[in-house]
Structure formats: structure tokens, C-alpha cells
Amino acid sequence: MIWNSYKQSLSKLSNKDKGDSFEKLVxxxxxxxxxxxxxLKYVWxxxxxxxxxxxxxxxxxxxxxxxxxxxxxxGEYWAVxxxxxxxxxxxxxxxxxxxxxxxxxxxxxxxxFGLVCTTSERYTKTLKNQDNIGFCTGEIWRGLDEDFxxxxxxxxxxxxxxxxxxxxxxxxxIKEAHKHYVTNNESxxxxxMPCGTGKSLTAFWIAEKxxxxxxLVAVPSLSLIRQTLQVWLRxxxxxxxxxxxxxxxxxxxxxxxxxDDLAVLTQDxxxxxxxxxxxxxxxxxxxxSGRVVVFTTYQSGKAIxxxxxxxxx
Numbered sequence: 430m431i432w433n434s435y436k437q438s439l440s441k442l443s444n445k446d447k448g449d450s451f452e453k454l455v456x457x458x459x460x461x462x463x464x465x466x467x468x469l470k471y472v473w474x475x476x477x478x479x480x481x482x483x484x485x486x487x488x489x490x491x492x493x494x495x496x497x498x499x500x501x502x503x504g505e506y507w508a509v510x511x512x513x514x515x516x517x518x519x520x521x522x523x524x525x526x527x528x529x530x531x532x533x534x535x536x537x538x539x540x541x542f543g544l545v546c547t548t549s550e551r552y553t554k555t556l557k558n559q560d561n562i563g564f565c566t567g568e569i570w571r572g573l574d575e576d577f578x579x580x581x582x583x584x585x586x587x588x589x590x591x592x593x594x595x596x597x598x599x600x601x602x603i604k605e606a607h608k609h610y611v612t613n614n615e616s617x618x619x620x621x622m623p624c625g626t627g628k629s630l631t632a633f634w635i636a637e638k639x640x641x642x643x644x645l646v647a648v649p650s651l652s653l654i655r656q657t658l659q660v661w662l663r664x665x666x667x668x669x670x671x672x673x674x675x676x677x678x679x680x681x682x683x684x685x686x687x688x689d690d691l692a693v694l695t696q697d698x699x700x701x702x703x704x705x706x707x708x709x710x711x712x713x714x715x716x717x718s719g720r721v722v723v724f725t726t727y728q729s730g731k732a733i734x735x736x737x738x739x740x741x742x
Contacts, residue, residue, distance in 0.1 A: 431578055432571045436515065451513035452496045455546045457581045458565075458573070459499060459509070463590070463666035464658055464700065467674065469507075471500040482506070487538045494529040495537070502673065503715070505541040508533040512547040517567045521545065521552035530562065542701045552696070560679060563699040590667040598622075599631045606635045629660040644722045645733065651693040654678055654724055658698070661722065671719025675712055677733060678726045679704045704729060709736035 435454075439447045452474060459465045459472045473479075478488065478498045486506055488495065497509035510529045512521065526545065533543045545552070546565040580587040595603060602620055609618045620635075622628050636644050648657055654676065665672045679695055679702060695702040703709060713721075713736060725733055 431573060431575050435578055439513075440515075447513050447515075448496075448511070451546075451548070452511045454570075454581060455509065455511040455565075456497055457577070458546075458569075459497070461577075461580075461587050463662040465499075467662050467666055467672055468501055468700065469499045470502050473498050485539060487536065489532070489536070494532045499544075503712075506539055507542045507544055508537065508540045509544045509546060512545065512549070514548045517548050517550055519549045519551075521547055521549050521564075523553045526553065534561070544699060554694075560695055560702050560704070562696055563701070564696050565699045566697075569699075590663065592664055592667040593630060595631065595634055596627070599627055599634065602631050603634050603638050607638050610639060629657050630664070633661050633664050642720055644720065646722060646724050647727055647730070648725075649727050651678060651695065651698070651726065654726060655693060655698055658700075658724055661724075665720075672722060673715075673717045673719060674722040674724060675709065676700055676702045676724045677704060677709060677729045677736075678702050678724075679729070704732050706732050706735035706739055709733065710739035713737065713740040 439450055442450070456472050456474055459469060465472075473482075474497055475488070475492055475495060482488075482498065482500070486498065486508075488498070494510060495508045496511045499507040499509060501507065508529070510526075512525075529545065530543060533540050541561065543562050544565065545562070546569075548567050548570060550567045552564055552566065576588050602622065606618065606620065609615050620628070620631070622631065632646070646657055646661065648654055658676070662672075662674070676698065703712075709723075709732065723733065
């Protein structure tokens with residue numbers, strides 16, 4: 430495994446050097462992973478953060494728990510903690526996270542989201558329902574490919590992603606959808622496809638074919654939110670689209686679902702998830718230069734409806 434080779438290369442380093450190396454890996458990931466590359470404008474290690482941003486956020490002069498700072502396309506700021514553990518079975522406890530959360534949301538100013546990037550598999554569920562905290566855990570790093578580590582080592586961009594191409598059954602669905610909505614001028618429709626036939630990608634291609642500028646993607650569970658985010662944002666990144674997106678969901682609303690779906694919490698998405706209609710409406714009213722996509726669960730439909738009413742969309 431590529432990840433195991435990376436861990437082996439760190440084995441003889443001091444704990445500080447291991448931590449520094451992992452911080453650089455996290456920066457590389459946040460810079461080039463489609464989910465973050467389409468959301469973040471800048472990613473800085475703490476010592477790279479411009480002095481003006483340092484003052485604006487009231488950041489500490491030395492590393493006290495915040496390792497990176499990100500600025501989003503919307504001008505918001507994220508604090509990032511990178512925690513490297515050789516033993517991936519360790520759990521991120523409330524005590525181990527309290528310094529970071531206290532610093533990010535107590536001492537510092539103007540930070541809207543905290544992201545914990547850790548090699549651990551587990552973390553405390555004490556933070557459940559706190560939508561301003563997210564996690565990237567061990568499964569993320571184990572899934573990175575050889576090109577990622579090569580580009581990290583050589584300090585270059587990873588190879589450009591190639592957009593997927595539809596199979597014949599997907600081409601047919603795209604063609605029929607275009608005929609239904611454009612030729613026949615229908616306002617509603619339904620596409621029925623079996624599991625594993627690429628519904629998420631087909632929906633993306635239909636939106637592309639229709640040249641949709643404002644898109645709502647609604648799915649029944651957080652696990653499908655995560656899957657759809659990965660699929661859609663990979664394609665938008667590969668195609669070089671200018672896209673603004675937001676995620677609307679929460680553990681409180683999804684808790685009405687099957688227990689199996691609760692294996693994924695909003696914190697597992699690793700991105701902000703909002704539910705306040707006023708916040709959503711404010712985002713919708715912003716001037717967006719490209720396509721606008723809202724990813725949501727069915728359970729957050731009322732929040733979306735209220736937000737569109739407030740935004741007069």
C-alpha cells in the first residue's frame with residue numbers, strides 16, 4: 430500500500446518531523462482534492478499565513494494546535510489541525526481536541542469552520558450536531574494513489590484528472606432526459622435505474638446537457654451526500670467548471686432515518702453543513718460567477734424551501 434510506504438518513510442523521524450511532514454501532506458490534499466479545490470481559494474501552513482490574515486484571525490505566533498489556515502472562495506476562514514499517529518486505532522478524544530476547538534472558536538476570531546485531519550480511525554461523538562467541526566480520518570489517507578505521493582514528494586501538481594465518459598445506457602438516459610425537458614418542455618420527470626448503473630454520474634451529465642446554472646441535488650442519506658459530492662465535484666474539477674456549492678444537512682434531521690445510515694455523521698463529510706434558512710438564503714443571494722449547486726438530504730427540504738422563499742429564488 431502507498432500509505433504504508435509513506436508511514437515507513439517517517440518511522441525513523443522525530444515526532445516533530447513526522448508532524449511537519451503530515452502537515453505538508455494535508456496541505457497538498459486540501460489544495461488538489463476536488464472537494465476542497467472547488468471550495469478553497471488559499472491553503473497555508475501556519476507559518477505561511479500572511480501577516481494581515483494572522484492579525485485578522487488573532488492567530489497565535491507559535492503552533493498551539495492550529496496547523497493550517499484556509500480561505501474559502503466566499504472569504505470565510507477555516508482552521509485545520511493535522512494530527513499524525515502511527516497507531517491508527519487510537520481515538521481522537523474530547524481532551525485531545527479541546528485545545529484546537531478552544532483556540533479556533535474561543536481565542537481566535539473570524540473562523541467559521543474547524544477541520545481535523547488525523548490518521549486515527551475514530552473520534553469522539555461528543556461533537557455530534559456541531560456543524561462547525563469536520564474530520565478527515567485514516568480512510569482518506571489510505572485511499573490516496575501513487576501519483577498523489579509522487580507529486581507531494583516532487584512538489585508539483587498531481588496529474589490532471591480526466592473526466593469520465595458515459596456508457597451507452599447512460600447516453601440513452603441523457604438523450605431521453607434532454608428530449609423530455611427541452612423538446613417536450615416538461616417541468617418534471619423521473620429516471621429509474623438499478624443500483625450500480627451510475628445514477629449520480631448520469632444526473633451530472635443530464636445537468637450538463639441541460640446547461641443548468643442552478644442545481645439542487647437531494648439524496649436520502651448522509652452516506653449518499655458524501656458519495657455524490659465525490660462524484661460531482663470530481664467531474665466539475667476535471668472539466669474545469671467554475672462552480673459554487675453548499676451542503677445542507679444535519680445529524681438532527683437525518684437521525685429519523687435507518688440506523689445503518691447513521692454510520693456517517695455530518696462531521697465525516699469534512700466540510701461545513703448548514704441548516705439555517707437565513708444562512709442558506711444569504712448564500713443564494715450572493716453573486717455567483719458560475720454554476721450553483723446545493724447538495725442536501727430529503728430531510729432538509731423544509732430548510733431549502735424557506736431559504737429559497739427568503740432569497741426570492
